[in-house]
Amino acid sequence: MNKPSDLTISPVTKYAASHSTGKKLYWTLSDIDDPDYMKAILRLLTVQISSEYNSYQLQQVQPVTPHELIELGYTMRDEATHGIGLCRILRDLGVDPEPIRREAMFGEKRGNVLGIFKVPLDTPYHVGAIRWLGERVGGYQSIAVHGCSYVPYAVWSAKNYLDEGRTHSMHGRDVLTTAIEQGHKDMVQQVADLYYPHALDMFGGNGTPNELEYLKYGIKTWSNNELRRIWIETVMEDYEFMGLRKPADIWQGDRAHYGE
Ligand SMILES: [Fe+2]
Numbered sequence: 001m002n003k004p005s006d007l008t009i010s011p012v013t014k015y016a017a018s019h020s021t022g023k024k025l026y027w028t029l030s031d032i033d034d035p036d037y038m039k040a041i042l043r044l045l046t047v048q049i050s051s052e053y054n055s056y057q058l059q060q061v062q063p064v065t066p067h068e069l070i071e072l073g074y075t076m077r078d079e080a081t082h083g084i085g086l087c088r089i090l091r092d093l094g095v096d097p098e099p100i101r102r103e104a105m106f107g108e109k110r111g112n113v114l115g116i117f118k119v120p121l122d123t124p125y126h127v128g129a130i131r132w133l134g135e136r137v138g139g140y141q142s143i144a145v146h147g148c149s150y151v152p153y154a155v156w157s158a159k160n161y162l163d164e165g166r167t168h169s170m171h172g173r174d175v176l177t178t179a180i181e182q183g184h185k186d187m188v189q190q191v192a193d194l195y196y197p198h199a200l201d202m203f204g205g206n207g208t209p210n211e212l213e214y215l216k217y218g219i220k221t222w223s224n225n226e227l228r229r230i231w232i233e234t235v236m237e238d239y240e241f242m243g244l245r246k247p248a249d250i251w252q253g254d255r256a257h258y259g260e
């Protein structure tokens with residue numbers, strides 16, 4: 001089996017030039033003079049913090065090796081750091097994060113919880129797949145916020161990208177690659193097929209009113225589909241590395257089709 005470093009990384013330079021926003025920057029609550037901006041940044045932060053506190057679900061499945069247990073400990077530490085960072089950002093904006101956290105973790109409707117978190121985590125393979133595919137989405141979404149006009153969120157997103165998009169996702173891929181080497185390729189294919197469409201959905205729709213508003217205010221600096229495309233490119237390299245069968249339509253999510 002080739003090492004991933006042997007694979008050619010597809011160039012994404014066509015996007016690289018267009019992502020400085022030139023928008024006004026907001027450093028603290030007192031800088032925010034537009035109530036619509038405030039509503040938009042709070043909406044996105046609410047989705048983000050709900051996802052962070054849903055990560056506790058990874059603990060539902062008992063790790064099968066001591067190494068896995070240690071990895072889970074590191075991950076839970078990272079997720080707590082992400083959650084606490086967002087709590088601070090929300091408090092600085094005058095919002096109590098506690099009701100949002102409780103709703104995300106224990107609420108009946110779990111209104112802001114993404115579909116991928118509603119897929120039952122039955123086995124270590126499921127955990128591996130949500131980590132490999134879903135946590136990579138979480139990390140790549142943070143690329144859109146690296147240039148965020150609300151500076152504390154931009155700073156937060158740099159660490160989130162590294163933790164989710166690289167460390168957590170790669171750990172999930174390692175777990176599944178080892179499972180394939182141990183003869184469980186069918187099971188890995190099954191969980192990849194299960195999670196792939198939900199992971200695509202995590203990026204959000206194309207050209208929705210919310211997305212356009214985030215881009216207008218410089219809260220996000222990349223569109224959902226630009227990030228989705230980069231995610232697809234890197235995930236398809238993983239499929240080849242792992243010898244998995246690719247989805248029949250790589251743009252087909254559970255909720256929508258995202259092809260341009
Ligand atoms: Fe996280």
Ligand SMILES: [Fe+2]
Pocket residue numbers: 055075079135138163164168
């Ligand atoms: Fe994570």
